[in-house]
Amino acid sequence: MTDADVDGAHIASLLITFFFRQMPELIDQGHLYLAVPPLYKLSQGAKVAYARDDQHKEELLKGEMGGRGKVEISRFKGLGEMLPAQLKETTMDPKKRTLLRVSQADAERAPTALIVERLMGNKPEERFSFISERAVFVEEEGLDI
Numbered sequence: 001m002t003d004a005d006v007d008g009a010h011i012a013s014l015l016i017t018f019f020f021r022q023m024p025e026l027i028d029q030g031h032l033y034l035a036v037p038p039l040y041k042l043s044q045g046a047k048v049a050y051a052r053d054d055q056h057k058e059e060l061l062k063g064e065m066g067g068r069g070k071v072e073i074s075r076f077k078g079l080g081e082m083l084p085a086q087l088k089e090t091t092m093d094p095k096k097r098t099l100l101r102v103s104q105a106d107a108e109r110a111p112t113a114l115i116v117e118r119l120m121g122n123k124p125e126e127r128f129s130f131i132s133e134r135a136v137f138v139e140e141e142g143l144d145i
Contacts, residue, residue: 001034001035001037001079002015002079002092003037003076003078003079004036004037004038004039004052004053004076005039005078008078011104012034014120016032016034016102017116017120018077019032019102020112020116021116027102027103027104029105030101030103032102032103033099033100033101034100035091035092035097035098035099036052036091036097036098036099036100037052037076037079037082037087037090037091038050038051038052038076038090038091039051039053039054039057039075039076039087040056040057040073040074040075040076041073041074041086042057042060042061042064042065042071042072042073043071043072043074043134044065044067044069044070044071044072045069047064047065049064049065050090051091055112056093057073079091092126097102100143115130118130134139
């Protein structure tokens with residue numbers, strides 16, 4: 001479980017790399033999951049909803065929170081900002097949580113290992129080359145700063 005922002009995604013990629021390299025059997029046996037915590041809390045009167053990202057927030061604003069009254073939106077800066085009850089309700093409760101299983105097809109093992117080595121290995125020029133070849137420039141509003 002990591003924060004719901006881009007920094008948390010970076011930490012998750014480092015953790016997945018560790019398991020991929022050091023304990024691949026956990027992935028092969030389907031025992032590695034990512035918990036998906038919310039990024040936003042939306043409140044409207046007594047009604048509370050949690051959104052995992054900007055798109056989900058907009059869906060909730062149009063749907064569940066589309067009634068009368070002001071909707072208060074708060075963005076979590078990280079898991080440490082959530083109250084224990086909120087964390088339990090949104091990310092730990094087996095009935096409500098969202099888990100993403102980390103998996104890999106056998107046919108993808110070799111190509112994945114090459115990409116992981118390029119991106120996470122000791123050669124920064126490999127990372128630079130990989131990113132330069134695939135970079136797509138986005139508008140400023142597309143960045144999460």
